[in-house]
Amino acid sequence: MRLKLKDMGKIEAAIVTGNTLAAHAGQAPGSGIRDPQNQDWRRLWRDSVTDPRELLTLVGLENLAESILPRLDTGFALRVPRGFVARMRHGDARDPLLLQVLPQAAELDDVAGFGFDAVGDLDALTATGVLHKYNGRALLVAIGSCAVNCRYCFRRHFPYAEETAAANHWREAIEHLRTDDSVEEVILSGGDPLSLSTAKLAELTSALAAIPHIRRLRIHTRLPVVLPERIDAELIAWLRGLPWPVAVVLHANHSNELDASVTAACARLRATGAALLNQSVLLRGINDSVDALAALSKNLFECGVLPYYLHQLDRVAGTAHFAVDDAAARALVEALRVQLPGYLLPRLVREIAGESHKTPL
Numbered sequence: 001m002r003l004k005l006k007d008m009g010k011i012e013a014a015i016v017t018g019n020t021l022a023a024h025a026g027q028a029p030g031s032g033i034r035d036p037q038n039q040d041w042r043r044l045w046r047d048s049v050t051d052p053r054e055l056l057t058l059v060g061l062e063n064l065a066e067s068i069l070p071r072l073d074t075g076f077a078l079r080v081p082r083g084f085v086a087r088m089r090h091g092d093a094r095d096p097l098l099l100q101v102l103p104q105a106a107e108l109d110d111v112a113g114f115g116f117d118a119v120g121d122l123d124a125l126t127a128t129g130v131l132h133k134y135n136g137r138a139l140l141v142a143i144g145s146c147a148v149n150c151r152y153c154f155r156r157h158f159p160y161a162e163e164t165a166a167a168n169h170w171r172e173a174i175e176h177l178r179t180d181d182s183v184e185e186v187i188l189s190g191g192d193p194l195s196l197s198t199a200k201l202a203e204l205t206s207a208l209a210a211i212p213h214i215r216r217l218r219i220h221t222r223l224p225v226v227l228p229e230r231i232d233a234e235l236i237a238w239l240r241g242l243p244w245p246v247a248v249v250l251h252a253n254h255s256n257e258l259d260a261s262v263t264a265a266c267a268r269l270r271a272t273g274a275a276l277l278n279q280s281v282l283l284r285g286i287n288d289s290v291d292a293l294a295a296l297s298k299n300l301f302e303c304g305v306l307p308y309y310l311h312q313l314d315r316v317a318g319t320a321h322f323a324v325d326d327a328a329a330r331a332l333v334e335a336l337r338v339q340l341p342g343y344l345l346p347r348l349v350r351e352i353a354g355e356s357h358k359t360p361l
């Protein structure tokens, strides 16, 4: 879930398929496919909140609607599943879940250093849909859609390239992975790869299973957190049938995201034998306190999930209001080190273009 873009020219050159547009217009991807077992999560996906006024009304903040809404045209729609909205505190304009999804006027600010060229990933696209920057692991952009639109995400500027991989059945991506025997680990990313139907995922992994040098599979997904119903029996059966050890890297930023439905989804995932990790983004006003980060780590562990990365925000236009400076970020992690066992301390990192790994701070 961490693809960034190089420049707008390349993005404009990207071909936006009808499928991409449908996904961003709120239609669940693959929803044309008959797949009765998936009806439930797809129905919930389609039923997501997309109107800021409705969101504010649901959380008891309709009085804010007049001040916030008329000024906004961010080009990145609101999208949030109702189950995630239900975890927001009623009447609290500073709620850490609300702030992750509600469009804010600050997104329109033009801030120096926050542009469209965050990490230069498109330079690393070695084959359509594959980002191969680090030794031994290659990231496959399986699909561009997500169930939630996180305001801090680079994806806000990517009109999105799921066609790069999915539309041609990942043919070029798989060809790249087949011919490069240095790739031991494939990371399914996006967008959110679990946006794909399970049938599509199975099609992809059976092609990967024919490549002998692939030894591990990793899945980067926010769906177990924002739409835990996605972790249904069919998905679990697919995971159990995979021929490799699997790591699932979730994305939660605040302990309030982890309710009973998420705990249950994590338990289903763990029962497949997959290793569960979590990555977070350090976000001002949302999780930039020792208490918030400690609670997140502890609650993740109660879900059977270990903290992995705490990312410094990618400097993407429209997200500057979420930034925490490096000195403050380091101080937070040092204070957290005093509070927590070592295995619950996330690694504070930043992604820097051209580096061969995430850079520890």
Ligand SMILES: *Cc1c(COP(=O)(O)O)cnc(C)c1O
Binding pocket: 002, 131, 132, 133, 134, 137, 138, 139, 187, 357, 358
């Ligand atoms: C972040 C990232 C990875 C994974 O890095 P790890 O340190 O192994 O988690 C792999 N490929 C790309 C392109 C990435 O951005």
Ligand code: SF4
Binding pocket: 001, 002, 145, 146, 147, 148, 149, 150, 153, 154, 155, 190, 191, 192, 222, 251
């Ligand atoms: S789930 Fe959120 S952070 Fe992850 S890719 Fe989608 S919009 Fe971005």
